[in-house]
Amino acid sequence: MKKIKNGIILAGGDSDRFWPLKDKILTMYLGKPFISFLTEKLSLYCDQIFIVTNDQNKTQIQNATHNSYSYVVQNRRNCGMAGAVLSCSGMVSGETLIVNASDYFNFEIIRNIIEKSQDKSIEAILIAKKVQSYFAGGYLTIDGNTVISIIEKPLPQDRPSDLVNLVIDYYKDFDQFLFYIKKTQTQNDDWFEKGLNLMIKERRVEWIQYTDYWYALKYPWNILPLMKFFLNQIQASVIDSNLVSISPTAVVSENVIIGKGVTIGHCSKISGPCYIGENTIIGDYALIRESHIGSNCLIGSSTEVARSYIGDQVSLHRNYIGDSILSDNVLMGAGAVTANFRFDEKEISSCVSKKMVNSNMRKLGSIIGKKTKIGVNSTLFPGVKIGGNSLVGPGEKVRKDLPDNALFFDGKLKQI
Numbered sequence: 001m002k003k004i005k006n007g008i009i010l011a012g013g014d015s016d017r018f019w020p021l022k023d024k025i026l027t028m029y030l031g032k033p034f035i036s037f038l039t040e041k042l043s044l045y046c047d048q049i050f051i052v053t054n055d056q057n058k059t060q061i062q063n064a065t066h067n068s069y070s071y072v073v074q075n076r077r078n079c080g081m082a083g084a085v086l087s088c089s090g091m092v093s094g095e096t097l098i099v100n101a102s103d104y105f106n107f108e109i110i111r112n113i114i115e116k117s118q119d120k121s122i123e124a125i126l127i128a129k130k131v132q133s134y135f136a137g138g139y140l141t142i143d144g145n146t147v148i149s150i151i152e153k154p155l156p157q158d159r160p161s162d163l164v165n166l167v168i169d170y171y172k173d174f175d176q177f178l179f180y181i182k183k184t185q186t187q188n189d190d191w192f193e194k195g196l197n198l199m200i201k202e203r204r205v206e207w208i209q210y211t212d213y214w215y216a217l218k219y220p221w222n223i224l225p226l227m228k229f230f231l232n233q234i235q236a237s238v239i240d241s242n243l244v245s246i247s248p249t250a251v252v253s254e255n256v257i258i259g260k261g262v263t264i265g266h267c268s269k270i271s272g273p274c275y276i277g278e279n280t281i282i283g284d285y286a287l288i289r290e291s292h293i294g295s296n297c298l299i300g301s302s303t304e305v306a307r308s309y310i311g312d313q314v315s316l317h318r319n320y321i322g323d324s325i326l327s328d329n330v331l332m333g334a335g336a337v338t339a340n341f342r343f344d345e346k347e348i349s350s351c352v353s354k355k356m357v358n359s360n361m362r363k364l365g366s367i368i369g370k371k372t373k374i375g376v377n378s379t380l381f382p383g384v385k386i387g388g389n390s391l392v393g394p395g396e397k398v399r400k401d402l403p404d405n406a407l408f409f410d411g412k413l414k415q416i
Contacts, residue, residue, distance in 0.1 A: 002114055006174065007046030009038055010084045010167070011061060011101035012054040017219055019385045020369030020404065021327060023057060024217045025101045026064055028294065028312075029230040030257065030275055030402040033064040034104075034217075042099065045114070051090055054086040081167075082181050082191035089178055096174040100167035102217040104226060105210070112208050113170045123176065123203035124196075127168040129210045133360070138165040138193055138208060147205045150194045166210060169196075176203075189351055202272075219277045219352060220367045220385065221359050223325050227229035227292050227309050231255075231273035247284075250326065261296065294328070308365070324365030333376035333394065340367035340382055350383040351401050359383065369404065389416065 011025055018024045025035045039049055049069040053061050074087045085098065090230030093115070097110065113125050126147055128140050134156040140163040141148040151160050171177040180202075181195035188194075199205065215226045234255045239246075243260035246252060251269040259278035264270065268286040282288065287304040294312035299305060303323045311328040319332045322340035326332075340363045342348060348364040349356045357363055366380040367386030374380070378396045386392065387404030396408055407414040 001045075001111070004046045004097045004110070004114060004117075004170070005048065006092050006096040007042045007049045008085065008088060008092065008096060008098045009035075009049065009051045009101050010081060010098065011035065011057070011100070012052045012084050012087075014054065018217070019058070019220070020367060020385050021220045021223070021325065022370075023060065024223075025059055026057070027217075027223060029138075029227065029292070030233070031259070031277070034226075035061060035064050035101060037104065038099070038101060039065050039069060042097075045107065045110040046097055050088055052087055069114065072216050080189050082185075082193055082195060085174075086178065086181060088174075092174050094174060096171050096177075098169045098171070100216075103167060104213075104215045104217075104229075105166065105168065106212040109168065109208070109210050109212070116206065116208060117170060117172065120172075121204055122206050123198065124205040125170040126205065126207045127210045128163040128207050129166055129214055130162050131164050132162070134159070135164050139163060140165055142207060146208045147200050147207050148201060149197055150193055152190045159317065163207075163209075166214060168210075219350075219357065219359070220325060221350065221364055221383075223309050223363060224269060224307065224323060224361075224364075228290070228307070231275060231290060234273045234275070237272070250282075265301070279312045300334075307363070311370075322365045323363045324360070325367045327368060327370040327372075327388065329371045330368050331373045333374055333378070335377040336374045336379070338380045340365035342382055350382040350385060366398075391416065 015024050026033045045242055050072055051069055052072045054074055062071055072087050074084050078086050116125055136153050138152045139159050139161055140148040141160040150165055151277055180199040184194040184198050236256055237254055238257045238274050244258050244262045246264045247266045249266045250264045253272045255272035256270050256274045258276045261279035262276055264282040265284035268282050271289040274288055274291055276293045279295055280293055280297040282299045283301035285302045286299050288353050289306045291305045293307045293310045296313045298315045300317040302318045303316045308321045308324045310326050313329045314326050315331045317334040320337040324338045347358055347360055347362055349358050364383050367385045371388055372386055372390045374392045375394035381399045384398050385401045387402055387406055390402055390406040393409035400409055405416040407416050
């Protein structure tokens with residue numbers, strides 16, 4: 001199969017909307033960082049891979065991808081996607097495929113791009129997906145197979161179509177695309193789209209409809225559906241009986257991956273699909289359902305973890321953790337719980353940049369940043385986010401988000 005000359009992964013974003021979590025493209029799934037799934041897939045279709053990073057995450061991305069690709073640090077003076085592609089000027093030339101580091105899709109759609117690109121009159125190819133509900137993205141105006149324009153983040157009632165442009169963009173001549181980016185330079189966050197729209201007016205740009213799965217890591221709760229996708233890829237259990245200790249009274253179902261050094265206590269149940277990282281201890285009478293557990297964790301006796309993502313070195317003690325995300329080094333005191341369901345059964349919203357955003361999820365627990373401790377018998381309300389390095393006192397009821405370095409005692413918030 002013919003390959004595309006260049007593939008660019010845009011990984012220089014600051015992930016502000018992902019708080020209290022960080023480094024969304026470095027989140028671990030099935031023992032590998034998310035970015036490595038992208039590079040492995042894209043390498044099947046592109047001869048060279050360029051990863052655009054920022055100053056803070058370059059080293060981490062290099063380590064996560066084993067320093068096997070070309071790394072470009074985005075110029076701070078040029079922000080957004082336009083700034084990211086401009087950072088590749090002089091290093092990338094010829095036909096190029098651009099993808100977003102925080103999106104995951106069926107990469108076989110690139111076969112369709114390669115086939116369509118054989119038409120030498122086509123200068124660019126975009127991939128679009130039909131959406132049933134509103135998504136804050138760019139919507140295509142089309143005429144048959146031709147793209148007429150892209151309307152970026154229109155009001156729901158002003159959408160020109162139900163086709164959202166995914167960031168899977170093919171350009172026959174990368175320098176030609178950069179010409180349009182430079183020609184439309186602006187300080188607004190729609191610089192990339194303005195350059196693309198100018199190119200659409202003057203060049204032949206076509207589109208391909210995408211109908212398969214697509215996961216966008218835009219908000220922190222987006223980790224949960226992507227986690228479910230990866231867990232569903234487990235088609236058989238992987239358990240080395242010589243390297244793990246499982247009580248004869250424990251029940252381990254099918255489609256479970258258990259890392260070396262794991263201990264599973266008496267009368268516990270692991271209901272797959274599940275992933276349990278190395279050296280984690282599952283205490284007696286614990287229940288783990290459809291969850292992703294990191295390494296070196298302690299899931300204490302009588303704890304239930306349901307449909308949740310748990311980072312490394314997390315300690316739980318007789319807790320209920322439902323539809324939640326706990327970062328590394330989180331500690332939950334005995335009896336603390338994450339509420340994950342509204343009594344009125346409505347979808348759960350969460351505050352992002354001082355605005356309430358609908359998660360489109362009827363079950364969503366808490367999202368907790370790194371190195372945070374939750375006191376015994378505390379209750380975290382649905383959709384609540386707690387920043388990193390924070391302390392929540394015993395018996396508290398947390399109804400609203402808490403910032404990083406928060407001290408929440410007796411219903412009062414202070415900064416550590």
